[in-house]
Amino acid sequence: xxxxxxxxxxxxxVGSIEKIKEIAKNIIERKKVDNKIVVVVSAxxxxxxxxxKLANDIxxxxxxxxxxVLMSTGEIISASLLAMSLSSLGCxxxxxxxxxxxxxxxxxxxxxxxxxxxxxxxxxxxxKGKVVIVTGFQGLNDEGDVTTLGRGGxxxxxxxxxxxxxxxxxxxxxxxxxxxTDPRKYKGAKKLNEIEYEEMLELASLGAQIMxxxxxxxxxxxxxxxxxxxSCGKLNGTYIRSGENMRxxxxxxxxxxxxxxxxxxxxxxLNLNKVSSLFECIASKNISVDMISQTAPIDDIVNVSFxxxxxxxxxxxxxxxRYADDKDIVIDNKVTKVSLVGLGMKNTAGxxxxxxxxxxxxxxxxxxxxTSEIRISCAINSSDxxxxxNEVAKVFNI
Amino acid sequence: xxxxxxxxxxxxxVGSIEKIKEIAKNIIERKKVDNKIVVVVSAxxxxxxxxxKLANDIxxxxxxxxxxVLMSTGEIISASLLAMSLSSLGCxxxxxxxxxxxxxxxxxxxxxxxxxxxxxxxxxxxxKGKVVIVTGFQGLNDEGDVTTLGRGGxxxxxxxxxxxxxxxxxxxxxxxxxxxTDPRKYKGAKKLNEIEYEEMLELASLGAQIMxxxxxxxxxxxxxxxxxxxSCGKLNGTYIRSGENMRxxxxxxxxxxxxxxxxxxxxxxLNLNKVSSLFECIASKNISVDMISQTAPIDDIVNVSFxxxxxxxxxxxxxxxRYADDKDIVIDNKVTKVSLVGLGMKNTAGxxxxxxxxxxxxxxxxxxxxTSEIRISCAINSSDxxxxxNEVAKVFNI
Numbered sequence: 001x002x003x004x005x006x007x008x009x010x011x012x013x014v015g016s017i018e019k020i021k022e023i024a025k026n027i028i029e030r031k032k033v034d035n036k037i038v039v040v041v042s043a044x045x046x047x048x049x050x051x052x053k054l055a056n057d058i059x060x061x062x063x064x065x066x067x068x069v070l071m072s073t074g075e076i077i078s079a080s081l082l083a084m085s086l087s088s089l090g091c092x093x094x095x096x097x098x099x100x101x102x103x104x105x106x107x108x109x110x111x112x113x114x115x116x117x118x119x120x121x122x123x124x125x126x127x128k129g130k131v132v133i134v135t136g137f138q139g140l141n142d143e144g145d146v147t148t149l150g151r152g153g154x155x156x157x158x159x160x161x162x163x164x165x166x167x168x169x170x171x172x173x174x175x176x177x178x179x180x181t182d183p184r185k186y187k188g189a190k191k192l193n194e195i196e197y198e199e200m201l202e203l204a205s206l207g208a209q210i211m212x213x214x215x216x217x218x219x220x221x222x223x224x225x226x227x228x229x230x231s232c233g234k235l236n237g238t239y240i241r242s243g244e245n246m247r248x249x250x251x252x253x254x255x256x257x258x259x260x261x262x263x264x265x266x267x268x269x270l271n272l273n274k275v276s277s278l279f280e281c282i283a284s285k286n287i288s289v290d291m292i293s294q295t296a297p298i299d300d301i302v303n304v305s306f307x308x309x310x311x312x313x314x315x316x317x318x319x320x321x322r323y324a325d326d327k328d329i330v331i332d333n334k335v336t337k338v339s340l341v342g343l344g345m346k347n348t349a350g351x352x353x354x355x356x357x358x359x360x361x362x363x364x365x366x367x368x369x370x371t372s373e374i375r376i377s378c379a380i381n382s383s384d385x386x387x388x389x390n391e392v393a394k395v396f397n398i
Numbered sequence: 399x400x401x402x403x404x405x406x407x408x409x410x411x412v413g414s415i416e417k418i419k420e421i422a423k424n425i426i427e428r429k430k431v432d433n434k435i436v437v438v439v440s441a442x443x444x445x446x447x448x449x450x451k452l453a454n455d456i457x458x459x460x461x462x463x464x465x466x467v468l469m470s471t472g473e474i475i476s477a478s479l480l481a482m483s484l485s486s487l488g489c490x491x492x493x494x495x496x497x498x499x500x501x502x503x504x505x506x507x508x509x510x511x512x513x514x515x516x517x518x519x520x521x522x523x524x525x526k527g528k529v530v531i532v533t534g535f536q537g538l539n540d541e542g543d544v545t546t547l548g549r550g551g552x553x554x555x556x557x558x559x560x561x562x563x564x565x566x567x568x569x570x571x572x573x574x575x576x577x578x579t580d581p582r583k584y585k586g587a588k589k590l591n592e593i594e595y596e597e598m599l600e601l602a603s604l605g606a607q608i609m610x611x612x613x614x615x616x617x618x619x620x621x622x623x624x625x626x627x628x629s630c631g632k633l634n635g636t637y638i639r640s641g642e643n644m645r646x647x648x649x650x651x652x653x654x655x656x657x658x659x660x661x662x663x664x665x666x667x668l669n670l671n672k673v674s675s676l677f678e679c680i681a682s683k684n685i686s687v688d689m690i691s692q693t694a695p696i697d698d699i700v701n702v703s704f705x706x707x708x709x710x711x712x713x714x715x716x717x718x719x720r721y722a723d724d725k726d727i728v729i730d731n732k733v734t735k736v737s738l739v740g741l742g743m744k745n746t747a748g749x750x751x752x753x754x755x756x757x758x759x760x761x762x763x764x765x766x767x768x769t770s771e772i773r774i775s776c777a778i779n780s781s782d783x784x785x786x787x788n789e790v791a792k793v794f795n796i
Binding site: 017020021054055057058059061062063065066067069070072073076077079080081083084085087088094095097099100144145 | 415418419452455456457459460461464465467468470471474475477478479482483485486492493497498542543
C-alpha cells in the first residue's frame with residue numbers, strides 16, 4: 001500500500017470559499033506526489049462560535065445532546081464544500097461524516113473520546129483514486145447520538161484516522177510551526193524543525209494552544225509523526241515525533257512559554273493541620289491550583305502560597321476566608337509564569353541553577369517555583385517578563 | 399395507543415429564534431391535548447437558498463452527492479434548535495436525523511423518494527413522553543449517502559411519517575389554508591374547510607405551490623388526513639381528505655387557479671404529417687407542452703396552437719422554425735390560463751357550458767381549452783383575468 005497522508009485543515013484555513021478553493025488546489029498538487037490523501041476539516045471560520053451564540057439566544061443552558069447535533073453541522077458543511085471544490089477541478093473526491101464511518105465515541109457530550117473508526121469506506125474510496133474528506137470534531141455514542149470531541153477536537157480526529165490508516169498526519173493551522181517561544185513576545189524566536197511528544201504536551205499544558213492536547217497524547221501512544229504548519233503547500237513547519245527519530249543535535253531546552261493568567265494567593269500564619277483541608281476544599285470546587293509553596297513550620301504555624309487562574313480568584317478568595325482572617329490573606333495578581341521545557345533537562349545537570357542565576361543577575365525576583373523532569377516554571381513580576389524572556393533566550397542560545 | 403400527531407413547520411415558521419420559541423410554546427400547549435407529537439422541520443428561512451449560493455460560488459455545477467450533504471444540514475440545525483427550545487421550557491424532546499431513523503430513499507440526488515422509515519426510536523421516545531423532532535427533506539440511499547427529496551420535500555417527510563405512525567398530519571405554513579382562488583387576485587376569495595386529494599393535486603399541478611405534490615399523492619394513497627394552516631395554535635385552516643369523509647355540502651367547484659406563465663405558439667399552414675414529429679422534437683428537449691389545439695385538416699393542412707412556459711420560449715421557437723417559415727409562426731405572450739377544479743364536475747353536467755357562457759357574456763375570448771374529469775382550463779387574454787375571476791366566482795357562488 002502507498003503511503004497515506006491525513007491532512008487536517010483548521011477553521012481559519014477553510015474560513016471562506018476562496019480559501020477552500022486554494023486548499024483544493026494544494027491538495028491536487030500534493031496528490032501528484034502522495035497518491036492517497038484523507039482530509040479532515042473543521043467548521044468554517046467562526047461557525048462554531050456562531051452556533052454557540054444561536055443556542056444561547058434560546059437558553060443559557062442548552063441541552064447538551066442537541067448542542068452537539070447543532071455543532072456537528074459545521075464540519076459537514078465545510079466537508080461538502082471542499083469535496084465540491086475538488087470535484088469541480090477534476091479531482092474525484094467524497095465526503096464522509098461520523099455516521100458513515102461509524103466514528104465511535106464514549107464519554108459526555110461536548111467532550112467525547114474516540115474509541116474506534118471504521119475505515120473500510122475510506123480505503124475503498126482511496127483505492128478508487130478519490131480524495132476522502134472527513135468531518136472532524138464529531139462521532140457517535142452507543143445510542144447512535146452525535147457527539148463532539150471538545151474545542152480543537154478535529155486535531156484528534158486527524159491523528160485517530162492516521163493511527164487507523166497507519167498514515168502520516170499533517171495539521172494545517174494559522175501558525176507556521178512550533179516556536180521556541182511566542183514570536184509576539186520575543187522577536188528573535190526560532191521555529192523548531194522538530195519537537196518531542198512530551199515537550200509538546202508540556203507546552204500545550206502551559207497554554208500554547210496550537211494543538212488539542214489529546215491529539216498529541218494519541219500520536220505519542222501510537223508513535224504517529226505529526227506535522228504542524230501553514231497550508232501553503234510547503235512542508236517547512238514543525239514535526240512532532242518520538243525522541244528516537246530525532247536528529248543528533250540535542251537541545252537542552254525546546255520551549256519557553258509564558259502565561260499572565262496567574263494570581264498568587266498567600267495565607268500567613270496558618271496552622272499546619274489546616275493545610276490539607278484547605279486544598280481539599282479548593283479542589284472540591286474544581287479550581288485548579290498550579291504552583292504551591294509552604295514555609296517550614298515554626299510551632300506548627302506556616303505561610304502557604306499558591307497560584308490559580310484569574311477567573312477563579314473571587315470564588316477561591318471566599319473559600320480561603322474560612323481558614324484565615326482578611327489581614328492574613330495576600331493577593332498578588334501582577335504575576336507572569338515563565339516555563340522552560342526540554343527533554344534535554346533530564347540528562348543535563350544545572351539547568352535550574354543556570355535559570356536562577358539569569359534571574360538573579362537581572363534583579364528578577366522569583367516568587368514561586370515548580371519543576372517536573374522536563375520543565376521548570378517560575379512565577380515572577382509581570383514587569384520582568386520581557387527581560388526574563390530575552391535573557392533566557394540569550395544564555396541558552398535559542 | 400393514543401393518537402399521534404405529526405406536525406410539519408416550514409422554513410418561514412422556523413425563520414428566527416423568536417419564531418422557534420413561539421412554535422415551542424404552541425407545541426407544549428398542544429401536547430396537553432394530544433399527548434404524542436412528532437414534529438418535522440424545514441431549514442430556517444432562506445438557508446436552502448443560501449446554501450445553493452454558496453455551492454454556486456464554488457462551481458456552476460456542484461457535485462450532486464455533495465450538494466445533498468450540504469443541503470441536509472439546514473434541517474439538522476433547525477431540529478436541534480427547536481429541541482433545545484422545548485427542553486429549556488421544561489418539555490422533554492429529542493431530535494432525530496435521517497441516519498438515526500434510517501429514512502431509506504431511492505432515486506437521484508436532489509429528487510429522491512422515501513421507501514421506508516424505521517420508527518422504533520420515535521415510538522420509544524414518544525412512550526417516554528418526549529416530543530420527537532425529525533429533520534425533514536432528507537434520507538439515505540443504498541450507499542448510505544445523504545439524499546434530499548426536492549424543494550418542499552419536508553411535506554412529504556411529514557406525510558410519510560404519518561403513514562408509518564398511523565397518525566394525523568398537520569402542515570404549518572405561511573398561508574392560513576387553501577382558498578377557492580388566490581386572495582391576492584380576488585378579495586372575496588373564501589377559505590375552504592376541506593378539499594379532496596384529487597382536487598388538491600390538480601390545484602398543485604396548476605401552480606398553487608402550497609404543498610409538495612408528492613405529499614398529497616402519498617396522503618391519498620394511504621388515506622391520511624392532512625391539515626394545512628398557520629402555526630397560530632388554532633386549527634382553522636383546511637383539511638385535505640378523502641371525499642368519503644367529506645361533509646354533505648358538495649361543491650361543484652373547489653378551486654380556481656390562474657397562471658400568467660403561459661405563451662401560446664401558433665403554427666399556420668402546417669402539413670398534417672409533420673404534427674407528431676413537431677411534438678416529439680419539442681418533448682425531446684424536455685419542454686412541456688400544456689394545452690394543444692388543432693384545426694380540422696383541409697387538404698392535409700392544419701393550424702396548430704399550443705402553450706408552453708415563458709422560460710422555454712426561445713428554445714422552442716428555434717425548434718419550431720425547422721417546421722415552418724417565420725411568417726407562419728405567431729407568438730402570443732399576453733395570456734392567462736384560468737383553471738376551475740372540482741370533484742363535483744364529475745357528476746354535474748354543464749359546468750363547461752356555464753363557464754363558456756360567463757366568458758361570452760363578458761366578451762372574454764377563449765383562445766385554448768383543455769379539460770380533465772375534474773378540471774377545465776381556458777387560456778384567455780391577460781387583460782381579461784380580473785373580470786374572469788370575478789364573474790366565475792359570482793356565478794358559482796364561491
